[in-house]
Amino acid sequence: MTIEFVGVEKVYPGGARSVRGVSFQVREGEMVGLLGPSGSGKTTILRLIAGLERPTKGEIWIGGKRVTDLPPQKRNVGLVFQNYALFQHMTVYDNVAFGLKEKRVPRDEIDRRVRELLGYMRLTEYANRFPRELSGGQQQRVALARALAPRPQVLLFDEPFAAIDTQIRRELRKFVREVHDELGVTSLFVTHDQEEALEIADRVLVLHEGRVEQLGTPEEVYEQPETLFVASFIGESNVWRRPVQGGAVEVAGLRLPVDPAIPNGTPVAVVVRPKDVQLHPADREEGQGQILRSAFKGAYSACFVRTRDHEVWEVHVPSADRHLLSPGAWVRMDVHKFFVFPA
Amino acid sequence: MSRLSRPLGVALVYVWLSVFVVVPWVAILVGAFAGGWASFWHSVSSPEAAFALRMTLEITLVTLFINLALGVPISFWIARRSAPGWRVIQWIVELPLSVSPVVAGLALIVVYGPNALIGALLAHAHIKIAFAFPGMVLATVFVTLPFIVHETVPAIRAIGDTQEQAAYVLGASPWRTLWRVWLPQLKWSLLYGMALTAARSFGEFGAVLVVSGSIVMVTETATLFVYQASVNNQMQAAYAVSAVLALVSFALILVLQLVKRLGGNRLRDH
Structure with a gap:
């Protein structure tokens, strides 16, 4: 099922604008991660798709059908809530069977489908338990099974792993991706964890203050950010604001060339990823900065370099080279890649 | 020390x-x-006493029904803070807790009495409210409405609204969601509120006295009967009906304790 937003706005009764003129398209069978800081409108977009909110303006299409005014009951979407929203008075079995009963599926077919899903989710032995007797990860799987039972063509996840321990979180993340691939559904999930979004999403929709900043593959939003927000929000980055001088911007004693059409004195923001800087040992005279400290991160180490104009850069170096860069050492910096945005 | x-x-x-x-x-x-079981039974089963007890029971049952039908939607309005003026609704519902039942009864007479405009119009249509069963029910409903609402509002707030939304997305209509998601989880709160309502209905005196006019064998409830009997110095009759009321109260207290114990675990989980 494709999902399309056309100029969607959502203004809450108090006048708070949560989504401002959002348009985007999700392709059939795609898994899209909605990424943004809190208050960026990502959960509202999910609720708009589910029908739990009506847009103030604009149109929403699911599978080529205009659903803007359809109630949630008629949209055939599955929604996994952040806090699972399991029916507390029902067993795991009855939770999963709920949607099928509402669709008046014959009893023996319900039983077959519920048992199949419980087996798939490795929950068979918990069928008669109540939600409060389960761990967070198990409740999450019940919520997923419940959402999948009526065979929705669109699956929505609202911060699905927010309340789960890191270890189980990684497993569940992979599991959700497997489920998505196996069922061939179209999925959207909300997260504020970019690692999560970049790891399992086919494409990432980056949101900021109710607007779409960029929709692209994880590589695109990371390597070709379209806005300053995307460049600084996705991945680590060093951001420096400078006026353009003679077709270049000067940072850390380096002249980085910019579009010659930008007139002198125009303020711009230069974004440099920590991995796009190379450090070379240097003596005091030719060094551009001095190592402050470094933090071991596994394969790489994050070095913090203070330049002569007292700006601190984060630079990632292979951990194997870390011994060359002890605190206090002077270094020369090479910038391989940088982005320039209007400041 | x-x-x-x-x-x-x-x-x-x-x-x-x-x-x-x-x-x-x-x-x-x-x-x-004091006079043995036989004299107790004789007093309780006298036509006047039996009528009064039955009338109290009927008022209580109708009141429970009305309070349930009104109390559940009102509780949702207040809990959701969504209906315009929900604060006013809350204030109106709580009013009976601070207003004397006698005053409440009098207010009903002022509006529905035969000399009042509405009362006269209704009388024209052969509907009698004051000095009749409907007025007595109205008075009792007024006095007891806070109980169910008081018990249910915190429970609704504790459950929140995501289970309801989950039900909608899974295809359940609002009505089905009330039935399958809300009522099962509000059951203990509702039962507790109903037990309190029943206890209060059985014991109500002031509001019913003013509205009913306390006419023997027509609008006399058990509490009115006890009062009348004691004033007339028919102490055996007064004691006997009082004992029935006391035993009913005692039974209701037991029900309340049981509900608390059975529902306690569930309520605490929310």
């Missing part, structure tokens, strides 16, 4: 409870059964 004061305090509480609660109860029971 503190070693002594604690048992002393407990003893005082017991003495106080005995003098003011237990002894009067026992006195009622002794009075009711």
Whole structure:
């Protein structure tokens, strides 16, 4: 099922604008991660798709059908809530069977489908338990099974792993991706964890203050950010604001060339990823900065370099080279890649 | 000092409870059964007493039904803070807790009495409210409405609204969601509120007295009967009907405790 937003706005009764003129398209069978800081409108977009909110303006299409005014009951979407929203008075079995009963599926077919899903989710032995007797990860799987039972063509996840321990979180993340691939559904999930979004999403929709900043593959939003927000929000980055001088911007004693059409004195923001800087040992005279400290991160180490104009850069170096860069050492910096945005 | 004061305090509480609660109860029971079971039964089954008891029971049942039908939607309005003026609704529902039932009864007479405009119009249509069963039910509903709402509003707020939304997305209509998601989880709160409502309905005196006019065999409830009998110095009859009311209250207290215990675990989980 494709999902399309056309100029969607959502203004809450108090006048708070949560989504401002959002348009985007999700392709059939795609898994899209909605990424943004809190208050960026990502959960509202999910609720708009589910029908739990009506847009103030604009149109929403699911599978080529205009659903803007359809109630949630008629949209055939599955929604996994952040806090699972399991029916507390029902067993795991009855939770999963709920949607099928509402669709008046014959009893023996319900039983077959519920048992199949419980087996798939490795929950068979918990069928008669109540939600409060389960761990967070198990409740999450019940919520997923419940959402999948009526065979929705669109699956929505609202911060699905927010309340789960890191270890189980990684497993569940992979599991959700497997489920998505196996069922061939179209999925959207909300997260504020970019690692999560970049790891399992086919494409990432980056949101900021109710607007779409960029929709692209994880590589695109990371390597070709379209806005300053995307460049600084996705991945680590060093951001420096400078006026353009003679077709270049000067940072850390380096002249980085910019579009010659930008007139002198125009303020711009230069974004440099920590991995796009190379450090070379240097003596005091030719060094551009001095190592402050470094933090071991596994394969790489994050070095913090203070330049002569007292700006601190984060630079990632292979951990194997870390011994060359002890605190206090002077270094020369090479910038391989940088982005320039209007400041 | 503190070693002594604690048992002393407990003893005082017991003495106080005995003098003011237990002894009067026992006195009622002794009075009711002083002439033996036969005379108790004779008093309770006299046409006037039996009528009064039945009328009280009927008022209580109708009141429970109305309060359930009104109390559930009102509770949702207040809990959701969504209906315009929900604060006003809350204030109106709580009003009976602070207004004297006699005043409430009088207010009904002022509006629905035969000399009032609405009352006269209704009388024209052969509908009698004041000095009749409907007025007595109205008075009792007014006095008891806060109980169910009071118990249900916090429960609705504790459950939140995501389960309801989950049900909608899974295809359940609002009505089905009320039935399958809300009511099962509100059951203990509703039962508790109903037990309180029943207890209060059985014991209501002031509001019903004013509205009903206390006409023997027409609008006389059990409490009105007890009052009338004691004024007329028919103490055996007064004791006997009082004993029935006391036993009903006692049974309701047991029900309340049971509901608390059974529902307690569930309520605490939310």
